[in-house]
Amino acid sequence: xxxxxxxxxxxxxxxxxxxxxxxxxxxxxxxxxxxxxxxxxxxxxxxxxxxxxxxxxxxxxxxxxxxxxxxxxxxxxxxxxxxxxxxxxxxxxxxxxxxxxxxxxxxxxxxxxxxxxxxxxxxxxxxxxxxxxxxxxxxxxxxxxxxxxxxxxxxxxxxxxxxxxxxxxxxxxxxxxxxxxxxxxxxxxxxxxxxxxxxxxxxxxxxxxxxxxxxxxxxxxxxxxxxxxxxxxxxxxxxxxxxxxxxxxxxxxxxxxxxxxxxxxxxxxxxxxxxxxxxxxxxxxxxxxxxxxxxxxxxxxxxxxxxxxxxxxxxxxxxxxxxxxxxxxxxxxxxxxxxxxxxxxxxxxxxxxxxxxxxxxxxxxxxxxxxxxxxxxxxxxxxxxxxxxxxxxxxxxxxxxxxxxxxxxxxxxxxxxxxxxxxxxxxxxxxxxxxxxxxxxxxxxxxxxxxxxxxxxxxxxxxxxxxxxxxxxxxxxxxxxxxxxxxxxxxxxxxxxxxxxxxxxxxxxxxxxxxxxxxxxxxxxxxxxxxxxxxxxxxxxxxxxxxxxxxxxxxxxxxxxxxxxxxxxxxxxxxxxxxxxxxxxxxxxxxxxxxxxxxxxxxxxxxxxxxxxxxxxxxxxxxxxxxxxxxxxxxxxxxxxxxxxxxxxxxxxxxxxxxxxxxxxxxxxxxxxxxxxxx
Ligand code: ADP
Ligand code: MG
Numbered sequence: 001x002x003x004x005x006x007x008x009x010x011x012x013x014x015x016x017x018x019x020x021x022x023x024x025x026x027x028x029x030x031x032x033x034x035x036x037x038x039x040x041x042x043x044x045x046x047x048x049x050x051x052x053x054x055x056x057x058x059x060x061x062x063x064x065x066x067x068x069x070x071x072x073x074x075x076x077x078x079x080x081x082x083x084x085x086x087x088x089x090x091x092x093x094x095x096x097x098x099x100x101x102x103x104x105x106x107x108x109x110x111x112x113x114x115x116x117x118x119x120x121x122x123x124x125x126x127x128x129x130x131x132x133x134x135x136x137x138x139x140x141x142x143x144x145x146x147x148x149x150x151x152x153x154x155x156x157x158x159x160x161x162x163x164x165x166x167x168x169x170x171x172x173x174x175x176x177x178x179x180x181x182x183x184x185x186x187x188x189x190x191x192x193x194x195x196x197x198x199x200x201x202x203x204x205x206x207x208x209x210x211x212x213x214x215x216x217x218x219x220x221x222x223x224x225x226x227x228x229x230x231x232x233x234x235x236x237x238x239x240x241x242x243x244x245x246x247x248x249x250x251x252x253x254x255x256x257x258x259x260x261x262x263x264x265x266x267x268x269x270x271x272x273x274x275x276x277x278x279x280x281x282x283x284x285x286x287x288x289x290x291x292x293x294x295x296x297x298x299x300x301x302x303x304x305x306x307x308x309x310x311x312x313x314x315x316x317x318x319x320x321x322x323x324x325x326x327x328x329x330x331x332x333x334x335x336x337x338x339x340x341x342x343x344x345x346x347x348x349x350x351x352x353x354x355x356x357x358x359x360x361x362x363x364x365x366x367x368x369x370x371x372x373x374x375x376x377x378x379x380x381x382x383x384x385x386x387x388x389x390x391x392x393x394x395x396x397x398x399x400x401x402x403x404x405x406x407x408x409x410x411x412x413x414x415x416x417x418x419x420x421x422x423x424x425x426x427x428x429x430x431x432x433x434x435x436x437x438x439x440x441x442x443x444x445x446x447x448x449x450x451x452x453x454x455x456x457x458x459x460x461x462x463x464x465x466x467x468x469x470x471x472x473x474x475x476x477x478x479x480x481x482x483x484x485x486x487x488x489x490x491x492x493x494x495x496x497x498x499x500x501x502x503x504x505x506x507x508x509x510x511x512x513x514x515x516x517x518x519x520x521x522x523x524x525x526x527x528x529x530x531x532x533x534x535x536x537x538x539x540x541x542x543x544x545x546x547x548x549x550x551x552x553x554x555x556x557x558x559x560x561x562x563x564x565x566x567x568x569x570x571x572x573x574x575x576x577x578x579x580x581x582x583x584x585x586x587x588x589x590x591x592x593x594x595x596x597x598x599x600x601x602x603x604x605x606x607x608x609x610x611x612x613x614x615x616x617x618x619x620x621x622x623x624x625x626x627x628x629x630x631x632x633x634x635x636x637x638x639x640x641x642x643x644x645x646x647x648x649x650x651x652x653x654x655x656x657x658x659x660x661x662x663x664x665x666x667x668x669x670x671x672x673x674x675x676x677x678x679x
Contacts, residue, residue: 001168003030010164017161020153032162033169036196036212036632037145037155040205041113041129044142050087052116058125059113061085061133064092069101080124083112090116091124109133111144118590131156143199162197169194175664176215177657180648187211210641213634217645218652219665220631223672225649228279228429234407236277237382239300241269245332249299252331253292260437261289265296267433268411272300272383278409283416284435285604286570287442290413291321293435294385295328297411302334302363306382311369313388315342315516316523320545321387322366334364341367344516379404386412415567415604436605444602445569445579449557449591458553458582459501465551466505466532470577472551474535475568477559479511487586488555494535505532512539538564540571547575557583562594562611566604609637 001009006028008018018027026032047058060083067081079094079101092112094100104110114128129146135156136142147155162169172190174181181188187195187207195208246269250257257265264282271278284290298308310325312318322340329335339362341353356362358377369386381404412430450458462472474497478489494509508531510522519539526534527546534540534549538560552572554565565583572579583595597610634641659666 001029001165003028003033003168005029007032007161010161012164013161017153017157020150023150024148024153029165029168032158033165033172033193033197035147035158038148039146040199041111041131041144041146042142042202043111043113043131043136043144044201046111048087049083049085049090052090052123055117055123056115057113058116059111060090060125061109061111062090063109064104064106065089067101067104067106069098083110083125091122092128093119093124094127097127104130105132111136111142120589129155143202143205145197145199159197166194166198169197173664175662176218177652177662180218180652184214184644184648186214189215209633213631213638213641214645214648216631216634217642218648219668220672221646221649222652222665223669224429225653226669227673229653231279231407231429232276234277235275236407236409237306238275239269239272239304239306239382239409241273241300242303245299245303246296249296249328249332253328255439257292258289258435258437258439260284260435261293264293264433264435267431268293268297269300271431272297272409277407278411278431279429280410280431280433281412281414282433282435283414285438286415286567287438287574288415288435289439290387290415290435291324292328294387294411294413295325297383298325298364298385299329299332299334301383301409302329302337304382305380306363307357307377307380308364308383308385309381310364310366310385310387312366313369314539315344315368316519316539317387318342318367319520324545325364325366329364336361337363339365341365342516343368344520381408383409383411386410388414415570416563416608442573442576443578445573445581447569447581447583447599447602449583449585449595449599450553451585452587455584462551462553462580462582463502463505465580466502469529469548470551471526471529471531471546471549472533472553473540473549473571474533474553474555475540476535476537476555479513479537487559490535490537493555497533497535502533506530507533507535509535510539511537538568540568545574546571548577550575550577551580551582553582553584555584556586557595558586558592562598562607562614563604565595565598566607569598 006018007013007021007026008015010029013021021027021032024035026035041059043059043061045059046061049060049062052058052060062083062085065082065084067079069077069079071077077096077098079092079097081092081094081100081104082089083092084090092114109132111131111133112125112128113130114125116123117126119126131144145155145159147158149155149158170190172193174189176186176189180186186192187210189211192208192211195204196212199205199208246265268278268280268282271280282290282293284293294310298310301308310318310321312321319340319342322338326335326338329338339353339356341350341357345353353362357365360380363380466472474490474493476488476490476493478487480491481489490509490511494507497505498507508522508525510519514522522531522534525531526549529548550572552569554560554568557565560568565581569579569581572581583591583598585591585595593614594611597607597614601607601610634645659669
């Protein structure tokens with residue numbers, strides 16, 4: 001069998017089974033071999049039922065003594081069972097798995113594995129996986145891989161098919177240089193993948209994960225290093241530093257710069273004086289004051305008569321930036337150099353904007369990415385500022401390079417708090433500055449988790465804030481009602497608040513399906529204080545600045561990521577007023593660790609670290625922002641592994657080894673190079 005063969009060539013896989021695999025995006029033998037388990041159940045460490053006292057993951061060996069399913073609320077199904085061993089009985093609960101009632105056999109021993117948690121005031125093992133003990137011949141491994149499953153295709157069936165592929169797995173070729181495998185004491189690729197699918201014990205599994213995790217980080221680091229080396233070959237026009245200009249700018253600010261802002265601005269000035277392109281990422285929690293930093297970078301370039309472009313991910317944000325920059329640059333007389341270019345402008349307006357860029361009247365273009373890249377006359381472009389986004393890869397740079405004839409300095413701003421150690425290890429190609437101080441006078445946002453039962457009291461409290469003239473955001477996970485998801489929608493919430501709970505207040509609605517101009521109009525109303533309440537989806541997530549808004553209610557908070565909620569709540573911490581963030585649960589179940597972490601910490605970097613710990617291996621950014629960069633095996637918190645793999649990438653380059661000699665490695669690195677640039 002060949003790795004590119006369709007799965008149907010495997011014994012026992014007919015068209016029907018292949019169709020199920022296809023639902024998991026698995027079509028070939030190679031793809032299935034590469035499909036790592038999502039987690040492992042460890043049936044080697046069993047807990048007697050009587051010892052279940054603490055919440056947390058557990059595995060028991062027990063029989064099902066009773067089981068019953070029922071529908072509760074709209075569409076929600078619960079199966080409850082009692083499992084007993086010689087020491088006692090415990091409750092099991094499955095949500096929306098109605099087949100469980102029929103599937104579980106009475107009087108047979110099962111390994112039952114899941115999280116023992118308090119739910120509706122009762123302890124139970126939640127959504128446990130179950131395996132018949134009789135399916136495990138004596139003396140075999142009890143570490144059982146659990147895969148992402150689909151209807152009609154469970155982990156057991158996946159394991160059976162993989163069993164047929166053992167000869168293919170054992171024949172997998174090495175993808176790392178042999179010397180590296182030896183010096184870093186790694187398992188061979190074939191052994192490691194065997195270990196992932198069929199671990200003998202947890203030690204073997206750890207060694208397998210180490211090998212594959214090492215390889216992931218090695219590839220990423222190599223891609224990143226190669227990008228850096230390539231960029232160092234480029235020339236950029238140095239931007240001269242004028243102290244008097246910087247001082248003049250600062251003296252007109254309505255506030256003092258924080259120490260962190262000063263430090264970062266200085267780093268940028270040093271970078272831009274060099275004849276190599278700057279490639280700097282400024283990380284700063286929401287509200288840390290990144291806009292002023294960007295403005296100060298821009299001022300130096302404008303002074304020399306060259307162009308600056310600022311790209312924002314949304315029109316709303318572009319517009320707000322244009323206004324802010326106009327104000328910030330006014331005291332220097334540079335305000336008329338700022339021009340806006342966004343999709344919702346009429347063709348006529350766009351034409352005027354482009355003409356002004358061309359004639360040199362506009363030197364500081366602010367807009368959404370696509371527009372700016374399309375229509376900017378690049379010839380004097382010396383600085384690109386990219387706000388709040390990470391989608392400016394190698395390809396876009398190449399495009400710019402070919403248009404502009406040289407590589408401009410690039411400054412990226414992000415509130416995605418990547419822990420510093422991590423940013424430095426994984427994105428070695430970038431220089432990273434951290435704005436780790438918040439402007440003074442800000443009070444930490446008070447965050448609390450709320451259950452729907454307390455909604456009425458909460459609204460009374462909020463109404464007092466509104467009576468004081470403050471404003472409120474209400475964030476919902478959905479735009480409109482959905483059958484599939486039992487979550488609040490912005491449209492419904494808007495109607496409820498407007499007609500019932502806050503009928504004496506002015507309520508507005510905003511979401512991603514509104515046209516650009518409509519969104520703008522609503523946002524402007526809110527900014528001008530003509531609305532008390534803005535019901536919205538996460539479109540308000542990035543950047544929006546309304547200092548008078550001090551209250552935020554996040555509906556179905558459990559549906560949002562930790563980092564995302566932290567970003568969202570930053571909207572209500574932008575002034576000297578006390579900000580409040582209420583995390584409204586969808587039901588009265590127990591709040592998750594993630595939500596409790598948000599309640600107790602306001603520090604974006606600390607939360608990012610926590611998020612990583614809770615999520616384990618995987619997503620660097622969470623959400624779907626940057627799937628291509630996600631690590632599948634390596635834990636981002638495993639600093640030791642990361643630094644070792646990174647070291648190996650340096651050694652590889654220093655050794656003069658050529659990628660062409662390693663075809664798989666080359667393929668991966670080429671792919672990663674296109675996405676690894678954060679800027
Ligand atoms: P972010 O880092 O989230 O982009 P902004 O640049 O939008 O933050 O700044 C948030 C708010 O803080 C703005 O209203 C800005 O004028 C204000 N601000 C920025 N720097 C300072 C400072 N050093 N002192 C006081 N306020 C500041
Ligand atoms: Mg910002």
